Amino acid sequence: MDVEALMLSRLQFAFTIAFHIIFPSFTIGLASFLAVLEGLWLATRNEVFKTLYVFWVKIFAISFGMGVVTGVVMSYQLGANWSAFSALAAPVIGPLLAFEVLTAFFLEASFLGIMLFGWKKVGPGLHFTATLMVAVGTLISAFWIISANSWMQYPTGFAHTPEGGLIATDWMAVIFSPSFPARLAHMCLAAYLTTALVIGAASAWRLLRRPEEPESQMSLRMAVGMFAIVAPLQLVVGDISGKDVLRLQPAKLAAIEAFWETKAEQAFHIAAWPDRATESNRWEISIPRAGSLVTAGSADAEVKGLKAFAPEDRPPVAIVFWSFRVMVGLGVLMIALGVWGAWLCWRDAPERSRAFLRACLTMGPAGFVAVICGWIVAEVGRQPWVITGVMRTADGVSPVGAGQVSASLLGFLVVYAIIFSVGLLYILRLIAEGPLAGADEPTPPVPRAPGSALAAVPDDPGRARGDRP
């Protein structure tokens, strides 16, 4: 085996998947937000919702496009770089990925066309249906991919064949593997929080300049509602998921908490410098007995440490330990933001507090960071296995040389750097212009370029109502 090619393939997969997950995390939440906006607009005919829809759908179009093209890479890279894994795993998770394409990708891709370009072609009811289909499609996609990933984390419902392959014996056990329900809920809530934080930041940015803008006041309140409800809920779901890790993947849990010895009354390490060479933490700041309490629910519970596993079966520790702490730390800040915002809503109005608006602005990217840290915990924490207990990551790689992989990695780095910086620039530019850009300007409106996401949208959102019977 070519060690260099393996390292490069791992690096390439980590880079392309981490880059890709940014967009689904945002578009899963944004699609649902758009469906809510359009539904509220149809129900109340309040033009504020329509203006917000027309504004956020532009940002959705950009991010969704980036999610699609970086996602296509995944369905080919699996074979190109991880052919041995593909050949082994396909009898079990092949159908899951095929169902993702059949139930989600086509649905999203086809109805996206109606959602972006169909304003004048179909009635409002059908258009709303299209938005709903896209939103549902993003969630179905999350269902299947988390299902496949959860099976790889803790495989159930399969057997080994005499020829050395795998075969599914119980499809329900494959699809609903033990860690799947909590992980799916955790990811969907993470996506909703990530989106709410971006919407909150964009609204805060506008309100710091124009405190009276009704659209931004509305979207800020909607975001605050999401922080206040979803962030605490996420803590609960995350804890359930953590209990699954303790039960199903004890080595990952030991890495998350930097536990080395197996014992009762584990200390909780707030910060530590884990060192795999010495099999200990070089230093640590700890709360006695709290480690067993938060992971197992009782200070007296015995929790396995890393030394319980052979050195070749241990995941990297420091990156898992710290990624987890960044994720949880940001989660706590999100809860605080929700409590603060809810209190401001109850007392007065959140847009009156410039400190709160600045906090919302600062927290805008926090969801993305937390999602990526969470996935680092999940994926690095299950190393050295690509399918826990069945196949090591090192055995899954393709017979492809280091030269080819370094060239492709370089290609991905360059292309992703371009599309990321440009996409970010365009999204930030749209956010800076705000939801009323264009609507402020009196007639005659500058014709939008045909083919633009909004080409078919009425120029003046406020006038659309009069067009309808």
Add this chain to the structure above:
Amino acid sequence: MNLDLPLIWAGIIAIAVLLYVLLDGFDLGVGILFPFARTPADRDVMMDSIAPVWDGNETWLVLGGGGLFAAFPLAYAAIMPALYVPVILMLLALILRGVAFEFRLRGRRRGKAFWTGAFAGGSLVAAIAQGFVLGGFIQGVTLDGVAFGGQPFDWLTPYTLLVAAGLVAGYALLGATWLVWKTETELHGDARRWAWIAGAATAGLLAAVSLATLFVHPQIAERWGWRADGFDFAAFLPHLPIPLLGLAGLVVLAIGLARRSHGWPHLGATLVFLSGYIGLAAGFFPDIVPYDMTFRQAANQDNALALMLVGVAILLPVILGYTAWVYWVFRGKVSADAGYH
């Protein structure tokens, strides 16, 4: 009930790849023709004609790749490493052209120019890379057991270059006839001219590829009646409808263009593609990794194929239904002002 699951799945994958080639073919073709547009306004209309549907078109590529993984994992695991370089090249090109749909509209002067170039260049490179993949596949893949056992650049030969040229011409033809169908006025006239040129190039290159393919592997030549001891008409006769279909396509294309029909040229171009597709498949079937692994050897476990078949039987008609509905919603001509009034 005893279904031949591997055979059914070979058919499903073949249809997915065919639909990909026909559907993404015309929108890649529109990108290839981008540099020849007279004005930026014409480019806007060209993009407008495909913007609502390109994403759905490209999903057939995901089904092709994902379906190969799920239905014929050994083939997927052998072919992807063998064609590593062109596959990655295709992905990178598809990324640049895919984001260009939205980026081009958000960019100001320089940004717009860059993404116009990225759309055209990405479409061209994606078509070339797909030609390399196709050519490299037909040439055959060296196996070591069931895994790829060849060299990184095995795929790069004069034959694959010829196939790539043919595919670029073919996509340009599909793009041109699509524009004949969907546009009006001056652009429509330009598209008609592009269709003549691309049609002639496609006809010539398809003939050249067909001949060259006979020399790629003795199995192919034999199927088409060319044996060491001379020409075997009995072996050739069952294959005769395939080139005839291609000729019929070219006739429909030429008459359609000459009579100024709007829809018929695209049908003709589609028939030409169908003929080329079936003709190439006839050479290597039942191999799925030519010429060492049949689709039966590569097939996934029967229980996985059966489960997915249930899904496909229910979902594929639904997918085809709403895909057709989306095309129906966006039917008719795309005019320069269709978008915003």
